[in-house]
Amino acid sequence: MANVNRQNYTSLEKAVLAECVLKYRDIIENKVTNSVTNKEKQKTWDLIEKEFNSIPGVTIRTARQLYNCYRNLKRKATKRKAEERIEIFRTGGGLAVTNENDNIDETLFAMGAITQPLENVYDSDLAYHMQTSYSDEHTIPNCEIDTDNLKRANLGN
Numbered sequence: 001m002a003n004v005n006r007q008n009y010t011s012l013e014k015a016v017l018a019e020c021v022l023k024y025r026d027i028i029e030n031k032v033t034n035s036v037t038n039k040e041k042q043k044t045w046d047l048i049e050k051e052f053n054s055i056p057g058v059t060i061r062t063a064r065q066l067y068n069c070y071r072n073l074k075r076k077a078t079k080r081k082a083e084e085r086i087e088i089f090r091t092g093g094g095l096a097v098t099n100e101n102d103n104i105d106e107t108l109f110a111m112g113a114i115t116q117p118l119e120n121v122y123d124s125d126l127a128y129h130m131q132t133s134y135s136d137e138h139t140i141p142n143c144e145i146d147t148d149n150l151k152r153a154n155l156g157n
Contacts, residue, residue, distance in 0.1 A: 009069055011104075013058050018104050020048045021070055028070075073104060 009017075021028055027044045030037055042063075049063040061069075 006065075007059050010058075013052075013061075014069070014073060014104050016052060016055055016058060017048075017066060017069060018073065020051045023051075024048065077104070 024044045024047070027037075027040055030041070045063040045067055049061065049066055052058060052066060053060050
């Protein structure tokens with residue numbers, strides 16, 4: 001292969017790739033790996049290549065380049081999500097995390113390309129205390145006590 005300077009993917013190209021992959025997510029994210037599914041995946045990446053390259057304003061890419069970009073997008077989105085989670089549970093709440101690739105990440109999360117851990121509401125004391133309030137919900141509403149019967153009961157004992 002010749003030494004050719006490759007252009008970086010623009011945010012438009014990343015968004016287009018995520019949308020193209022979203023159409024074929026059932027095939028691409030299939031965990032089965034045998035000769036039949038691998039051939040089907042390769043045909044799907046060839047279709048994605050044709051769709052991607054047909055859009056004006058994008059650089060012409062091969063199926064292999066698109067596949068590698070997709071893998072990198074998934075990897076980086078997972079890393080950003082983990083860092084965001086670490087920041088949330090840091091003492092003092094951590095810093096507000098801003099992400100310039102939110103739309104692409106949300107597309108990847110929506111199609112199930114990236115898994116998120118199950119939420120555990122009892123994982124942090126702060127999260128527990130924020131969800132639990134000791135306001136009116138813990139009092140008995142409209143409870144009237146019959147003081148006459150209470151006095152008679154106490155006198156009888």
